[in-house]
Amino acid sequence: MPLALWALTLSAFAIGTTEFVIVGLIPIIADDLGVSLPSAGLLVSLYAVGVAIGAPVLTAVTGRWKRKTVLTSLMALFVIGNIVAWQAPSYETLIAARVLTGLAHGVFFSIGSMMATSLVSKEKQASAIAIMFTGLTVALVTGVPLGTWVGQVFGWRSTFLMVSLLGLIALIGSAILVPNTLDQVIPTKVKDQLQVLLKPRLLLAYTMTILGYGGTFTAFTFLAPILQQHAGFAASYVGFIMLGYGVSVAVGNVWGGKLADKYGPIKALKVLFLGLSITLLALTFTMNSPLLVVITVLVWGAFAFGNVPGLQLHVVKIAEQDTPKAIDVAVGLNISAFNIGIALGSVVGGHVVETLTLQDTAWIGAIICSAALAATCLAGHLDKQRIC
Template sequence: MSHSAAVPDSALPAKRKLPVAVYVLGLAVFALGTSEFMLSGLLPPIADDLGVSIPDAGLLISAFAIGMVVGAPLLAAGTIRLPRRTTLIGLLIVFAAGHVVGAVADSYALLFATRVISALACAGFWAVGAAVAISMVPVDARARAMGVIVGGLSVANVAGVPGGAFLGQHLGWRSAFWAVTVMTLVALVGVVTLVPKTDRKPGEEPPRLKAELQVYRNPQVWLAMGTVALFAASVFSFFSYLAPLLEDVSGLSEGWVPMVLALFGVGAFIGTTIGGRVADDHLFGTLYTGLSATVVVLILATFLADYPIAMVILSGLLGLAAFTTAPALNARVFNIANGAPTLAGATATSSFNVGNTVGPWLGGLVINAGLGYRSTAWTGAILAALAVAAVAVASRTARSETRLVAASEVPADTEVPAAVRD
């Protein structure tokens, strides 16, 4: 088919505004994400108050991450027949209650338990909330909707660490837990009042776990999961050790570090916004561009780690480049797991948190091997390059499937063009 004639702008479909409920879900993710990130700035006061070492206090972060990995599929499966809006409300109540108990906890064990419970509730909300957001928009707006959801996490990254540290220094670490409780309650009111019911229509069959599990027979689903995990691992194998790299290698003073970390978060928010706007029309192009740029930025960081100004700029560019891909990665999972909308959200959530767990571990391995903090940038670059390769395989497979469908729809007595045959 010829496309020599340009299509006038007036003939192109206008992008509709996203429902307000999608932004409400983004606000809720901001509250939940703040809890996940804020502990990085609260470890010393928590350790002092509860009489444990800082490494033990650091296990509170690991507990939340593992709870996210395990909780997303378990809660998605366990609530698959429940009304989604009711599930979201219940999970926010549990999350808020976990932080109330955490705020008054007088022992490390109790605080640890609240982190696990909160992580489970957070993971379940992510999975179900993403499915609700996707269900409220057309297929060509999925990346935009996920951009809003992931954007809530990006803003939490910007505000969570410095905000938690500020509250911990001035009002004690428990004030940060109370702050998250208040934000969660605000999000709860928004969900109750503005998120519509997305229950089954009359006569519609309820979703069945066995049927949704069939989606995992599709190799493309596993490839998408691996790509998400590689993306997260590439970013966090480097970002987790950015603070000591900036101080010990780049020579920045300690006071500059929170601002650089916040700059990464600002870049991530801008990248998420851009990715959400362009990925619906150019999904694979967005993935190629963002992940390839991530590889370039991380390689530059290995050579420019000694220069503080360069590292400040590269930190912001890393957030921008990497998180441009986040909406596209999530939309890709939902597109290929379309028959399992509930488990699709859980799949994307767990995959991200697998990478978020494995990345820092790999970064720690290369540091402990005596290769230094700058080696984490090489680790991240290699992981991001593997993600690019995975996208290439997925793109090639998607094109082949499209050509097969196109060929099957051509009448038997019609010659198939060489471009389709090949």
């Protein structure tokens, strides 16, 4: 595999770290900036809004640019956003920095897969994409717990400095290693893009994604305060638990992919959403026990991200039938749907914390995931009708 591919992988690692590391730092940021936990939770949701907006809008704006120019511009924006976060004098500045960084994230994963395939021969394209996305998985396993530990020991600002340095290394690597001769992608016609939003089965698929991730992030956004305030863990232990969660995510992602390959995306998603709903409901009762909450969090990680392969495969299968000229747009909108779910889940979770309690985020998240299960059952019914 070419060295340029590893530059993309490092970029994915840095971006994945900055997206999720905030979850472990919410209590520290809330205390330092003098804001409430729900307000600190907006740092998760507004980042996701930046991703959701950035993916379709900036991808369209940069559609005729050279791929390398887009990549280096994105990583420069990413570095600037994290430097602003490092030096943020106020909560409002930190919010602006998170949105700015989210814009870069959205476009990177829209074009990253296409760039990875352009770097290798046709028979190695799937492996190239897998290697690039390994950066995101490794970020959950190592980058997020490491960043959480750095924030706990040296202050939350140090975490953003660390991520900006990672982004700078990835930027330099991309500038040196990525060739200028990458295939230029012909932008999809606006007419074909709009067709995606007029297909009921695709809209239902996006609803499944939004509800599934909305339910997870209703509670996950406030995992650190749950572990500290309910389970009684010291702040220094949160990073280690996040490490376990990341390992569980990596295992769940592989398991979810195999499940979707063997039984089809709909059957796999039914199992995963049912397991996710039960796990979140269980969290309501286990979060007061240090041992049981750790077990629940590990199971939760496997179910929470194990649905990614099934959701993506489901969208691809529908797009191949309903919008064959805009499959990339359909898949890109599902990336936006993931982040809309994260944003809405964080907002709902913040409202629950404000009006009810931290404990209530778990069972309410379970209800939202049950709605994702219901939407999946409806999608399966519609697929059967279409086959008949």
